[in-house]
Amino acid sequence: MRVFTTFEEVASAAGTDLGTSEWVTIDQRRVNQFADATGDHQWIHVDMERAKTGPFGGTIAHGYLTLALIPWLGSQVFTLQTPGAKLNYGINKVRFPTPLLVGKRVRIHEHMAEVTDIPAGQQLVVRHTIEIEDEAKPACVAETVVLLLPEA
Template sequence: MPADPLEALLARTGEEIGVSSWQVVDQSRIDAFAAATGDHAWAHVDPGRAASGPFGGTVAHGLLTLSLLPAMLYELVPDMGPWMGVNYGFDRVRFVAPVLTGARLRGRFTLLRAERETEERLGMDWEVTVEIEGSARPAAVAVWLNRFLRA
């Protein structure tokens, strides 16, 4: 395996890179996300009203779940040295199960594609499953596209 951490990661294309630690999605995190995005739907921020809703309580925004991906991935990939990561988007996202307030989530990452697109740009595409502790169904599955530019 290459000694350079970046080359070592590129060599693992097609493999599961790892699983992040658990992150708690509590009401304060949901409320902060609602404040940052302006999405104050009662299903997310009104525990009283949400108690009689379809999930029996408040749930995290789907986009909040996606916003946790960078922190989860940072745990698993090496320092990219002179490369700056850029979120390039998603080819596919599905929100499979609701994330109830207080749930713990973690990300499972498989490196689908990794290649040097140019001397100044790397492409990495990840298959991501966001798992909910104690649930057979994941919160989300996605193909997440990252690009790394030489800084």
Template sequence: MKTFQTLPDLAACVGQEVAVSDWITITQQQVNLFAEATGDHQWIHVDPEKAAAGPFGATIAHGYLTLSLLPRFFESSMEIIESRMGVNYGLNKVRFMAPVVVGSRLRARMKLLSAQPIEAGGLQMAWDVTVEREGAAKPVCVAEALVRRYP
């Protein structure tokens, strides 16, 4: 885990890969709970028997489940000691480039694209986040995430 004392310390890393998250395993239980929360019960996500005969040979995670893990990836990869709060501000673009088969392990690489001062001494950052699946040749998700942090 990367540790920064202040927001300006982090802002000095613009243009660099700042951190790589821990690996997490995607479980069928996570997928089922996400389906319950969103109402998306498509068989490719929640029916292991039917999905075994489908195009991926198993159930796959919802793309938006993968995207919803971004805060977890950030939390497991960096700490800013003199920051009391962070908020998601949005996304500029997102692509789901490959499926996430249940049982896969994922991690994210975070590159800081920009850091702009905002009100209350905060910082708005744009991050290039690349979510990788262990053993896969290409990423499963690439997103430009906007995050605001406050001292």
């Protein structure tokens, strides 16, 4: 686990790989809970019997569930303990190259793509790749933008 405590440490990480999390299994319970939280009960996510005869041979995780795993999986790789607030500013790009079948294991690989000083503090662009065990293509690739503010 990499811990950043100063803006200087963060800046020095620009352009570097930060590491990879442990593998975690995506189970049907998690998918069902996400469906309940979002109201997205499409059969391909929650109907295990029907999904067996569907295009993927079983239920798949919602794309947005996969995206929502980024903070949790990423927290196994690095943490920002800089003084001041840390704000999600946005997402530059998100793609879901491979459907994530329920029961598969995933992990995240983190890359600090850019660090820019801005008037309010620092802006980070972090590239996240959620890999699926034994799959050539990832479940999700996303670039998030984070603002680090100095202590008030």
